Amino acid sequence: MMTTTSSTIWVAYGAEGNVVGTVRKTEEGYTSTVAGADASIGTYPNMDIAKNALHAHLAPGSEWPRFREH
Secondary structure, rough: OOOOOOOOOOOOEOOOOEEEEEEEEEEOOEEEEEOOOOOOOOEEEEEHHHHHHHHOOOOOOOOEEEEEOO
Protein backbone atom coordinates (compact mmCIF):
# COMPACT_ATOMS: atom_id res chain seq x y z
CA MET A 1 0.00 0.00 0.00
CA MET A 2 1.32 3.46 -0.90
CA THR A 3 0.99 6.33 1.56
CA THR A 4 1.12 9.95 0.46
CA THR A 5 1.60 12.98 2.64
CA SER A 6 0.02 16.19 1.50
CA SER A 7 0.74 19.70 2.60
CA THR A 8 -0.43 23.18 1.82
CA ILE A 9 2.01 25.98 1.13
CA TRP A 10 1.68 29.73 1.36
CA VAL A 11 4.27 31.85 -0.44
CA ALA A 12 5.21 35.14 1.24
CA TYR A 13 5.83 38.10 -1.07
CA GLY A 14 7.70 41.25 -0.05
CA ALA A 15 6.87 44.86 -0.94
CA GLU A 16 8.69 44.56 -4.29
CA GLY A 17 6.75 41.42 -5.22
CA ASN A 18 9.74 39.18 -4.55
CA VAL A 19 9.42 35.88 -2.70
CA VAL A 20 10.68 36.29 0.88
CA GLY A 21 9.66 32.91 2.28
CA THR A 22 7.08 30.20 2.72
CA VAL A 23 4.80 28.67 5.32
CA ARG A 24 3.93 25.00 4.82
CA LYS A 25 1.15 23.16 6.69
CA THR A 26 1.85 19.54 7.49
CA GLU A 27 0.61 17.07 10.08
CA GLU A 28 3.20 18.47 12.53
CA GLY A 29 2.08 22.12 12.24
CA TYR A 30 3.10 25.17 10.21
CA THR A 31 6.73 25.36 9.10
CA SER A 32 8.26 28.75 8.19
CA THR A 33 11.23 29.09 5.86
CA VAL A 34 12.97 32.24 4.68
CA ALA A 35 13.61 32.27 0.92
CA GLY A 36 17.06 30.96 0.10
CA ALA A 37 17.63 29.44 3.56
CA ASP A 38 19.07 25.95 3.93
CA ALA A 39 16.78 25.14 6.86
CA SER A 40 13.40 26.20 8.18
CA ILE A 41 12.98 28.67 11.03
CA GLY A 42 10.80 26.18 12.87
CA THR A 43 7.41 24.51 13.07
CA TYR A 44 4.61 26.24 14.96
CA PRO A 45 1.16 25.24 16.22
CA ASN A 46 -0.78 27.77 14.12
CA MET A 47 -0.52 29.93 11.01
CA ASP A 48 -0.38 33.27 12.83
CA ILE A 49 2.67 32.26 14.87
CA ALA A 50 4.38 30.89 11.74
CA LYS A 51 3.74 34.14 9.85
CA ASN A 52 5.07 36.22 12.76
CA ALA A 53 8.19 34.06 12.96
CA LEU A 54 8.86 34.49 9.25
CA HIS A 55 8.39 38.26 9.45
CA ALA A 56 10.70 38.44 12.47
CA HIS A 57 13.48 36.78 10.44
CA LEU A 58 13.27 39.22 7.54
CA ALA A 59 15.53 42.28 7.28
CA PRO A 60 14.87 44.95 9.93
CA GLY A 61 12.13 47.33 8.81
CA SER A 62 10.64 44.89 6.30
CA GLU A 63 6.96 45.40 5.60
CA TRP A 64 4.53 42.63 6.46
CA PRO A 65 4.61 40.18 3.54
CA ARG A 66 1.56 39.17 1.49
CA PHE A 67 0.81 35.46 1.85
CA ARG A 68 -0.80 33.56 -1.04
CA GLU A 69 -1.83 29.93 -0.88
CA HIS A 70 -0.46 27.70 -3.65
